[in-house]
Amino acid sequence: MERGRIVADAKKCTGCRLCELACSSAHERVFDPSISRIKVVKVEPIGLDYPSVCRFCGKAACIEACPVGALYRTQGSDVVHLKSEICIICGACVEACPFGAIVLHPRSRLPIVCDLCLGNPACVARCPTEAIKYITLTEAAKAKSTQSAEASSRSILRSWGVKK
Numbered sequence: 001m002e003r004g005r006i007v008a009d010a011k012k013c014t015g016c017r018l019c020e021l022a023c024s025s026a027h028e029r030v031f032d033p034s035i036s037r038i039k040v041v042k043v044e045p046i047g048l049d050y051p052s053v054c055r056f057c058g059k060a061a062c063i064e065a066c067p068v069g070a071l072y073r074t075q076g077s078d079v080v081h082l083k084s085e086i087c088i089i090c091g092a093c094v095e096a097c098p099f100g101a102i103v104l105h106p107r108s109r110l111p112i113v114c115d116l117c118l119g120n121p122a123c124v125a126r127c128p129t130e131a132i133k134y135i136t137l138t139e140a141a142k143a144k145s146t147q148s149a150e151a152s153s154r155s156i157l158r159s160w161g162v163k164k
Contacts, residue, residue: 003078004136006038006114006121008051012131015040015049019123019132026122034106037114038123038132041100051132053123054080054101054114062113065096071111080113087111 020036028035038053056078063071063080070087071080089109094102102111116134117123124134135143157163 003076004116004119004134005056005078005140006051006053006116006124006132006134007140008053008132010048010050010131012129013040013049013051014129014131015042016128018126018128019051022122022126026117035112036123037112039100039103051123052099052101053132055099056080057098061096061098062093062102062111065092067092071113079115081115082111082113084108084110 017033017040019038020033020040021031023036023038024030024032024034027037033039038051041050041052042048043050060071060073060080063073066087067090068086068088070083071093072083073080087110089104091104093111093113094104102113104110105112114121119134121132121134124132
């Protein structure tokens with residue numbers, strides 16, 4: 001299976017938070033957004049809802065910050081795993097994550113990290129507006145190339161005086 005990511009489109013997010021409920025149900029068997037691996041962040045001043053989830057950083061700050069090696073990756077995977085038996089619940093991983101994607105479980109206090117539901121994310125399956133999608137790295141690269149080409153084309157057209 002090719003490695004992948006969850007990507008968000010804030011323009012499509014309605015703030016319904018079904019993704020949070022689907023996640024907590026899939027992992028914890030309860031509907032509780034506080035234990036979801038995905039969070040919908042509301043930016044009140046502009047009325048924007050933005051789904052926030054682990055970005056599976058190549059050089060994961062959360063793993064590097066863990067003083068006991070409780071966070072790790074397996075060979076060929078971007079998913080961060082937790083060895084709960086050695087975690088000292090220090091919160092260094094939470095502080096180190098540049099995207100705020102790791103939170104501590106409100107009861108166990110252990111870090112909660114997205115595991116992509118083994119390649120079939122429950123949050124993505126339940127998003128009614130397709131504001132979040134699971135895409136492979138190949139698809140992500142293609143989308144980025146397309147976006148870059150479109151931006152360059154618009155810039156060239158503007159420089160030629162073409163309004164489009």
